Amino acid sequence: MGAFRKAAELEVTTKTAVLIESLAWLKQFNEKIMVVKFGGNAMVDESLQRAFAEDMAYLRFAGIRPVVVHGGGPQISARLAELGIQSEFRGGYRVTTSESIEVVRDVLSGQISRELAGMIDKHQDGLAITISGEDANLFGGRRRGAVVDGETVDLGLVGDVVTVDPTAVLEAVNAGRIPVIASIAPDLDQPGQSLNINADSAASALAVALGAEKLVILTDVAGLYRDWPDRESLVSIIDTEELTELLPALESGMIPKMTACLEAVVGGVAKAAIIDGRTPHSILVEIFTHSGIGTEVVPA
Numbered sequence: 001m002g003a004f005r006k007a008a009e010l011e012v013t014t015k016t017a018v019l020i021e022s023l024a025w026l027k028q029f030n031e032k033i034m035v036v037k038f039g040g041n042a043m044v045d046e047s048l049q050r051a052f053a054e055d056m057a058y059l060r061f062a063g064i065r066p067v068v069v070h071g072g073g074p075q076i077s078a079r080l081a082e083l084g085i086q087s088e089f090r091g092g093y094r095v096t097t098s099e100s101i102e103v104v105r106d107v108l109s110g111q112i113s114r115e116l117a118g119m120i121d122k123h124q125d126g127l128a129i130t131i132s133g134e135d136a137n138l139f140g141g142r143r144r145g146a147v148v149d150g151e152t153v154d155l156g157l158v159g160d161v162v163t164v165d166p167t168a169v170l171e172a173v174n175a176g177r178i179p180v181i182a183s184i185a186p187d188l189d190q191p192g193q194s195l196n197i198n199a200d201s202a203a204s205a206l207a208v209a210l211g212a213e214k215l216v217i218l219t220d221v222a223g224l225y226r227d228w229p230d231r232e233s234l235v236s237i238i239d240t241e242e243l244t245e246l247l248p249a250l251e252s253g254m255i256p257k258m259t260a261c262l263e264a265v266v267g268g269v270a271k272a273a274i275i276d277g278r279t280p281h282s283i284l285v286e287i288f289t290h291s292g293i294g295t296e297v298v299p300a
């Protein structure tokens, strides 16, 4: 009986400590915009998507204003494979043809945005609103290449976000809604043409334009590893100067991801964090505890 009571008391003390630790963060982030990028590799099963939707509702009802930008790389590759089209990545970006851009749009705006919004809406009708980067003048893009082994290579219909009109997103957020955004943009140089935008870089450009307090990127690794794949080399905090030096040594998906964090923080976002989205509710630990998790990028 004594031991049982002690265990119960300890459980209450632990829960109380976690709840009260969140007070500092609830105050800091109250009514602030937080851009959350949900990577395609972090949403590989429905239960992770459901937990993510729950977290977004949690943030919103805790007084924070979350804005979701989602990816869908593995899902786009799967759909292309069904159509007999092979995926090719260069420098972390998908080489995109006029055929594959239609698939990119279909999977991102037509499928994933709707699925995520539907799951968020389960917490309150009309809580989420889907917005594509092609809607309401949200993004304007310009074609870009990638640098591979010191050479610039062509990526086809791939772009950077060069203009952001955040009006529609701000209207949604001010109405208490959670925007769910797909990373595709009209090409400013070629009217009628769409460009495939890496979702990390779209999230970063949007975070800067919105003056977001924080950018959080959910992926399928614990964070940035300095000597990938050495699991002992996880970086917990890095400033923009050190990251600028490290960037040329990075490979594959980490290139757009860390570039996005760097550009967000240089652009005025106070912090950018990369966390493991495969652990359900990891974002709550990142936001509401002192130690956080994953890798945090801060100003130099």
Ligand SMILES: Nc1ncnc2c1ncn2[C@@H]1O[C@H](COP(=O)(O)OP(=O)(O)O)[C@@H](O)[C@H]1O
Residues within 6 Å of the ligand: 038, 039, 040, 041, 042, 071, 073, 074, 218, 219, 220, 221, 223, 224, 225, 226, 227, 228, 250, 251, 252, 253, 254, 257
């Ligand atoms: N230095 C590094 N640190 C962590 N992950 C790395 C690193 N270099 C390459 N990677 C790879 O990058 C992947 C994450 O990028 P990506 O697949 O594009 O994710 P997402 O779909 O979430 O955008 C990791 O799963 C890992 O395989």
Ligand SMILES: CC(=O)N[C@@H](CCC(=O)OP(=O)(O)O)C(=O)O
Residues within 6 Å of the ligand: 038, 039, 040, 041, 070, 071, 072, 073, 074, 076, 092, 093, 094, 104, 158, 159, 183, 196, 197, 198, 199, 200
């Ligand atoms: C240009 C480019 O690479 N675009 C990405 C867009 C989706 C994305 O970024 O998805 P993740 O966040 O899951 O990687 C692609 O086609 O895969």
